[in-house]
Amino acid sequence: MAEVRLQTIRKSFNKTAVLHGISLDIRSGEFISLLGASGCGKTTLLRIVAGLEGVTEGRVEIDGRDVTSLAPEKRDIAMMFQSYALLPHLSVAENVRFPLRMRGIGNRDEQAEKVRAALETVQLGHLAERKPRQLSGGQQQRVALARAIVSNPKVLLLDEPLSNLDARLREDMQVELIEIHRRLALTTIFVTHDQEEALSLSDRIVLLNAGRIEQQGTPDEIYNQPATSFASNFIGSANLVPAEIVDGPQGPVARLGDGQELALATGETARGTATLAIRQEDLSLTTSGAGPAAKIRTRVFLGARNRYVMTLAGETLRALTPNDVVLADGAEVRLTVEPARIRVIRG
Amino acid sequence: MNDRTENLLLALPGLLLLALAFLLPIGQMLALSISGPDGPTLDHFVRFLSDPYYLGVLWRTVRLSFLITLICGAIGFPLAYIMTKVGPRLRLWLVVMVILPLMTSVVVRTFGWMVLLSRSGLIPQMLRDFDLVGRNFALMQTEIAIVVGMVQVLLPFMTLSILGVLTRIDGRLEEAARTMGCSFLQTVRTVVLPLALPGIVAGSLLCFTLSASSFVTPNLLGGSRIQVLAASIYRSVTSAPDWPFAAAQAVILFVGILLVLLPYIKLTGGKNG
Numbered sequence: 001m002a003e004v005r006l007q008t009i010r011k012s013f014n015k016t017a018v019l020h021g022i023s024l025d026i027r028s029g030e031f032i033s034l035l036g037a038s039g040c041g042k043t044t045l046l047r048i049v050a051g052l053e054g055v056t057e058g059r060v061e062i063d064g065r066d067v068t069s070l071a072p073e074k075r076d077i078a079m080m081f082q083s084y085a086l087l088p089h090l091s092v093a094e095n096v097r098f099p100l101r102m103r104g105i106g107n108r109d110e111q112a113e114k115v116r117a118a119l120e121t122v123q124l125g126h127l128a129e130r131k132p133r134q135l136s137g138g139q140q141q142r143v144a145l146a147r148a149i150v151s152n153p154k155v156l157l158l159d160e161p162l163s164n165l166d167a168r169l170r171e172d173m174q175v176e177l178i179e180i181h182r183r184l185a186l187t188t189i190f191v192t193h194d195q196e197e198a199l200s201l202s203d204r205i206v207l208l209n210a211g212r213i214e215q216q217g218t219p220d221e222i223y224n225q226p227a228t229s230f231a232s233n234f235i236g237s238a239n240l241v242p243a244e245i246v247d248g249p250q251g252p253v254a255r256l257g258d259g260q261e262l263a264l265a266t267g268e269t270a271r272g273t274a275t276l277a278i279r280q281e282d283l284s285l286t287t288s289g290a291g292p293a294a295k296i297r298t299r300v301f302l303g304a305r306n307r308y309v310m311t312l313a314g315e316t317l318r319a320l321t322p323n324d325v326v327l328a329d330g331a332e333v334r335l336t337v338e339p340a341r342i343r344v345i346r347g
Numbered sequence: 348m349n350d351r352t353e354n355l356l357l358a359l360p361g362l363l364l365l366a367l368a369f370l371l372p373i374g375q376m377l378a379l380s381i382s383g384p385d386g387p388t389l390d391h392f393v394r395f396l397s398d399p400y401y402l403g404v405l406w407r408t409v410r411l412s413f414l415i416t417l418i419c420g421a422i423g424f425p426l427a428y429i430m431t432k433v434g435p436r437l438r439l440w441l442v443v444m445v446i447l448p449l450m451t452s453v454v455v456r457t458f459g460w461m462v463l464l465s466r467s468g469l470i471p472q473m474l475r476d477f478d479l480v481g482r483n484f485a486l487m488q489t490e491i492a493i494v495v496g497m498v499q500v501l502l503p504f505m506t507l508s509i510l511g512v513l514t515r516i517d518g519r520l521e522e523a524a525r526t527m528g529c530s531f532l533q534t535v536r537t538v539v540l541p542l543a544l545p546g547i548v549a550g551s552l553l554c555f556t557l558s559a560s561s562f563v564t565p566n567l568l569g570g571s572r573i574q575v576l577a578a579s580i581y582r583s584v585t586s587a588p589d590w591p592f593a594a595a596q597a598v599i600l601f602v603g604i605l606l607v608l609l610p611y612i613k614l615t616g617g618k619n620g
Contacts (some may be wrong), residue, residue, distance in 0.1 A: 052522050070526040073533075089541045102528035102537075147527070157526075214551035 002063035002154035003028045009058035018044050018090055020211045021058070029185040037234070042191045046157050049189060053237055062260060073102070077151035082160040084144040086132035092143050093119070093128040099151040114315035115212075117122055118150040121180065130344070138169040145176070149184060156186045174200055181285035193324075196234050199223060210277050229345045234275035238343075239283070239317045240243060241276040245344065254342070257313040260292035265339040270346050277343040280307070283319035284336050287329065291334040296327050308333075324336055365430065368458045373601075380594035401579070401596075408559055408576040409603065411490060416554040418506075420547060422498070423505035427546075428539065429511045430506075441527035442510075445503050453500060457567045460496045464568070488570035496564045501557055506549035510544030513539070546609055556604050576600050 003184050013018040019041045026032050034042040049060060049306035051072035060068045067075050078099065086095050087292040091343040093115050100111045119125045132140055142159065148156055160176075178201060181188055198205050199219040207214040207230075208220060214234075215227045226232035229240050238294045243254035243262070251266040254276055262276070285308060294312035299322070308319045308327065312335065319335075327333060395401045430441050448456060463469050465484040474480045486492050510548045516539065522533040540547075562577040569575065574582075576596060583593035 050526055052525065071530070072522075072530045073530055075526075077526060079523065080528040081519050083519055085519045086523075087516065087520060087538060097525075098537075099527035102524075103535065147588055149609065151527075 003061075004155055004187060004189070005059075005061040006045075006049070007059040007061070009045065009048060009060070010056045011048065011053065012043070012056045018211050019048075021212075022213060024213070024216075025208060026189065028059060029093070029201045029319075031181050031188045031190065033192055033202040033205045034208055035192055035195060035198040035205050035234075036214075037193060040208040041211040042193075043159055043206050046079075046159055046189060046191045049155065050077055050157050051075050052079075075155075076103075076153055077155045077157055078146045078148040079143050079149060079157040080159065080161045082163060082227045084132075084140045084164075086140055086143055086147075088132055089308060090131075091128065092124065092130050092132065095132065095143060096103055096150050099147060103151055105151055114150055115146075119145040120178065121149070122146045138165055140171070141165060141173060142176070143170075145173075145180070149180065149186065152184070152186075154187065156188045158188065158190045160191055160193070160346045163194070170197075173269070177201060192331060207234065209234075226277060226343065226345075229236050229275045231275065232343060232345065234281050238277040238279045238320070239315075241278065241312070241315050241317070243274060243276050245271050245274050247271075250323075254344070256292060257315070262292060262335075262337065262342065263339050264342055264344065268344055272346075275345045277345055278317075279341065280318045280320040280335055282337055282341040283317070283321075284320055285321055285325060286332045286336065287327070287331070287333060289334050289336070291336040293332055294335055296329055296333060298329060299327065314346045356436060366568070376594050378596055379591055379597045382508055386471070388419075391478075391592045392599070393593065395599060404576055404579050405603070407490070407573070407599070408482070409539055411493055411565075411575065412555050412559040415442045415494055415558045416551050418494065418552060419505040420499050421503055423550060424540075424543070424547065425503075427506050427509040427513050427589060428535070430510055431450050433517075434469065436527050442507075445506050448499060449503055453563050454560060454567075456499065457496055457564045459495070460492065460568060464492050468597055487568065488572060490569070490573060491564045492568040493573065495559050496568045497561060501554045504553040504557065508550030508553060509546040512549075514542050516542050544614075551606050552608060554612055555607060559604055559607075560600060 002207050004024075006024040006026075008021040008023050010017065010021050022041075022045060030334065034045060036042045043052060048055055049062075051067065051070060052075075053103045055068060056074045058068070059066060062075060062077070074159060087098065096118055097111050098117045100106060100114060105111070106114065115128070117127055122145055123147065124142055127139065132143065133139055135143065137230050141164075144161070148158075162173050162219065165173060171215070174197065181201075190198070190201060190304050192264075199222070202219055205218060205219055208215040215222060215231045217225075218228055222231070222235055226235055226238070232238040233240055241254075243256050245264065245268070246255055247253075248261065248263070251262070252268045252271070254264055254274070255261050255262045290300065290334065292312060294310040294317060295314075296308055296310045298309040300307040300309070302320075304323060306323050306325060308321060310317050310333065316336075372586070378420065380391060380529050381389060383390055383611070395405075426441075426445070430438050431601075433441070450573055461468075466485055466487065468486075471480070475482065475484060479594075486495075520538055520542070521534050525537045529537060560577055561575075562581060565573075565575045566578045566581070580593045580596045583596065585591050
């Protein structure tokens, strides 16, 4: 257990700046997610904490100690790689014992006991003597997790560990990660591009965009109060619609590009040019009734739901509806949105 | 025609060539090695194995081959490792540099070494000038000269064998090892070296067999005093034409190399390749 402090971290590769001064305090025992699209610098940031990458500028502290120029093996961290990085020439048990052996933790018997306990934790005790290549992807994943937690590191670093798993295994692993984190209370930094994963696992989410922190907060804050249009588009892939906020007879309304209007919450104070962020699941479609008219372009059947892609005032909108709402391509529909569910982003 | 016969048909020309150019001469050599004036005999082998001079030649051949292989590995592994770590441009230059010596004939290269190593050559002269060695110091016609010459000839085989395996090792394994408490050298020892083993074994086999059977370089650099088996075979054929004895020596060389190969092949068979 340890706190991690990053101070104005800058990083450039061949004069291309990847991180533009990131400062972040991670509390002891916190599960924090670095969320962002590929190329936003989240993995680079994680590798800087691990010591696999140096910084161009800035300072990294683990547990109050400056580790900026410390080699990775001296940082007392554990990292789980996207490709698992199990050592192919060692058995599962030897892989899990590896960090204990290299750090000289305990004698042979104590190590064997720790390895057994770690493998029990991920329910792989029965495969201890296998070689990694004899395991399925999900099993390799759990071996990598056991190997990461066995030495009880100060900080646990997870680099998109779930992205190579199929949907079902991923859900299982998420639960496993939550439970392990609850039990061991390890300070955990989790890198992902999957917003659902970040929302379901983290105490705090740090949303990165092009090497800067776009927004940070609890999953609830990030989801319900996105601060920028990037945040609202990235989290929940909300629709972004440019609009002019004006006063209507019954309170503020948003005037869209083609003159159609959407009612906003009465408490909305912004006026003038703005961007509306509307979640896909908050749009309801009707064939008759009030609300702006849009034209259906495509229906994507998702099983439990339908996704409709449509055009409204020249903008592409997506809506998630129950799967019993069936509309033909080219049909004209009316859109209704609960005014309180529309987020107005100034500028 | 099914797949099996089709495959067999495709392999046929190669098999035929192998039989004609390899198995037939080997058979002939075996037959020759036990031929005597009065029918089959083991006299040639007895003569070789009971003569301390020839046993010395055999021992020197094996000893030098081991030493050359060891040195090639000690230089080739770090070199190949560095080649996997540098950028693609630099790597290309390094590969060219390693392969370049192969583009000149062994004879030419060996004469080059003769110039450098001879009594008044650059290297002994320099060592003498710095007072590092005595006035009678010589490098030519010593085992050192053979080793130096052969290492240069065989280094590309070792380096490229190891390079081929090293480039297939996932770099993240080394990073993972670092995050698990390994220093750089520990990472090389516990991760890179075991995974590179198939390449090291393949390179060692090449180096050992090629140096045990090499003739030109040891002969020119070692001179007539320091003979290796291949040179001794050559002499048996040319100076006092004694084909059966030469064949017996060739068989001993052949069997000796085979004996070295067997444990090596076992070593890699057990590991994951």
